[in-house]
Amino acid sequence: xxxxxxxxxxxxxxxxxxxxxxxxxxxxxxxxxxxxxxxxxxxxxxxxxxxxxxxxxxxxxxxxxxxxxxxxxxxxxxxxxxxxxxxxxxxxxxxxxxxxxxxxxxxxxxxxxxxxxxxxxxxxxxxxxxxxxxxxxxxxxxxxxxxxxxxxxxxxxxxxxxxxxxxxxxxxxxxxxxxxxxxxxxxxxxxxxxxxxxxxxxxxxxxxxxxxxxxxxxxxxxxxxxxxxxxxxxxxxx
Amino acid sequence: xxxxxxxxxxxxxxxxxxxxxxxxxxxxxxxxxxxxxxxxxxxxxxxxxxxxxxxxxxxxxxxxxxxxxxxxxxxxxxxxxxxxxxxxxxxxxxxxxxxxxxxxxxxxxxxxxxxxxxxxxxxxxxxxxxxxxxxxxxxxxxxxxxxxxxxxxxxxxxxxxxxxxxxxxxxxxxxxxxxxxxxxxxxxxxxxxxxxxxxxxxxxxxxxxxxxxxxxxxxxxxxxxxxxxxxxxxxxxxxxxxxxxxxxxxxxxxxxxxxxxxxxxxxxxxxxxxxxxxxxxxxxxxxxxxxxxxxxxxxxxxxxxxxxxxxxxxxxxxxxxx
Numbered sequence: 437x438x439x440x441x442x443x444x445x446x447x448x449x450x451x452x453x454x455x456x457x458x459x460x461x462x463x464x465x466x467x468x469x470x471x472x473x474x475x476x477x478x479x480x481x482x483x484x485x486x487x488x489x490x491x492x493x494x495x496x497x498x499x500x501x502x503x504x505x506x507x508x509x510x511x512x513x514x515x516x517x518x519x520x521x522x523x524x525x526x527x528x529x530x531x532x533x534x535x536x537x538x539x540x541x542x543x544x545x546x547x548x549x550x551x552x553x554x555x556x557x558x559x560x561x562x563x564x565x566x567x568x569x570x571x572x573x574x575x576x577x578x579x580x581x582x583x584x585x586x587x588x589x590x591x592x593x594x595x596x597x598x599x600x601x602x603x604x605x606x607x608x609x610x611x612x613x614x615x616x617x618x619x620x621x622x623x624x625x626x627x628x629x630x631x632x633x634x635x636x637x638x639x640x641x642x643x644x645x646x647x648x649x650x651x652x653x654x655x656x657x658x659x660x661x662x663x664x665x666x667x668x669x670x671x672x673x674x
Numbered sequence: 675x676x677x678x679x680x681x682x683x684x685x686x687x688x689x690x691x692x693x694x695x696x697x698x699x700x701x702x703x704x705x706x707x708x709x710x711x712x713x714x715x716x717x718x719x720x721x722x723x724x725x726x727x728x729x730x731x732x733x734x735x736x737x738x739x740x741x742x743x744x745x746x747x748x749x750x751x752x753x754x755x756x757x758x759x760x761x762x763x764x765x766x767x768x769x770x771x772x773x774x775x776x777x778x779x780x781x782x783x784x785x786x787x788x789x790x791x792x793x794x795x796x797x798x799x800x801x802x803x804x805x806x807x808x809x810x811x812x813x814x815x816x817x818x819x820x821x822x823x824x825x826x827x828x829x830x831x832x833x834x835x836x837x838x839x840x841x842x843x844x845x846x847x848x849x850x851x852x853x854x855x856x857x858x859x860x861x862x863x864x865x866x867x868x869x870x871x872x873x874x875x876x877x878x879x880x881x882x883x884x885x886x887x888x889x890x891x892x893x894x895x896x897x898x899x900x901x902x903x904x905x906x907x908x909x910x911x912x913x914x915x916x917x918x919x920x921x922x923x924x925x926x927x928x929x930x931x932x933x934x935x936x937x938x939x940x941x942x943x944x945x946x947x948x949x950x951x952x953x954x955x956x957x958x959x960x961x962x963x964x965x966x967x968x969x970x971x972x973x974x975x976x977x978x979x980x981x982x983x984x985x986x987x988x989x990x991x992x993x994x995x996x
Contacts, residue, residue: 449862450859450862450942450967451861451862451910451911451912451915451939451942452859452912452914452915452942452943452944452945452970453859453942453944453945453967453970453971453974454912454945454974455910455912457862457909457910462907464907476698488694488695489694489695489696489697489698490698491697491698491910491933491934492698493907493908493909493910493934494907494908494909495907495909496907496909496910498909498910498912500697500912503971503974503975504974504975504978504979507971508967508971575908575934576698576699576700576933577700577908577932577933577934578700578932578934579700579808579809579932580699580700580701580702580809581699581700581701582700584908620700621808621809623808638699638700638809640799640800640809640811645696645699645701645800646696646699646700646701649698649699650698
């Protein structure tokens, strides 16, 4: 006998007259992220009449639609069916691990020293801890290609800066509270910057502009300044 | 050849319907703030509704026409003049080579749209002409227009049709009244707010603060409080989402809003009132009227149908383009 999928706990509600939210839980967890990804993969493949696009987040998938083509009630029915089917499959999607080279400290990571002293350790220890785990991309938001990463070791957490910097270069890797992240474009920001990556997380002229997507795994790899400059050059040469 | 910007105005940018399909990558929608006015402008010059238009804000630009063209000016009334002579909005206008378009006082609303026959000849970025000001791509070099910019036309002006002297029925667009009522439906976190806050939401007026731009309008009014403090996980937001900050101030999200947000979403503006909202500016007062999802949907579908009818009517006026 087939196990009855547990989709009763899912909630559906409108975000205005042209979007519906599917809520899959209320905690940040890799299990929920897997469900979010399953829905995203289904929408990528099948779509439907009146579908505009979707936005995955920590515990939700928001689906934008054209109400003059499909009604809220019809869409609700369609999504419910889709979810019942999806959760029965329990299909494991291949995980994509992306290595992000980072030049830590110095001019590239002006706050590495602060993060180290704040946690009573050496900068080398901060780097060792930061590069020791795989981070899960829960969602993309805030800026083009900006990943919300989960899985940072609390031992290297650090408060935001009292006043944000006016300009943080693209590729900067930072820590804010128990979160770590990478700035895809130059923006103002209050994160403690511990390093910089020569990899472009967002490049509008690329076929897929955003390097990361929800469900990807990120691994930081420490590189030297020489390697950083070489990678930048290679990139510019392209 | 096309137009040349002689003076840029306060914030003049290339916009269309927006950049759809990339919000999951954190790429904002952008697009015309008053999408209806932009759409109608395109229809008035016989375009499909997808051509890029120029969005002018409050203090408009000075634009030289380097070639004859058929144009339309729609949206807020910023007192447009051609060679110093006031011109009618919401109608097709033939403009001669060398003519200069200027804007003056904002008589109603704050955003005007200039559409030209055939559209502007620009590359689409990720499927859209819209300018993404913060990320610096799309539109014209990814930025607001500056003095000296020369934006080329896609097509030369069409032959002058026999019946050129007509304008759009005022029913197709509504002018802003002094005291605006914005229709809203409940947002996902509506029930989390205190009874007192909910009551205030629909009985008191809100003022659009100085912090009002293409990203959103911060409102001033009664403080809005949650029943109990609850952490919210970031989730998708939309044009017209009304979030409430920790200090209790509502923010209405507009065309350049970020794709996700972490503040409770108390209300969502009905799509049919986006155009009205887009023409409001700092200092304006507004109040909210609660309607149901079904009502909002019915209103939106009716508006879409009206637009469809107009498109059909216009195929008779522009047989050369149909």
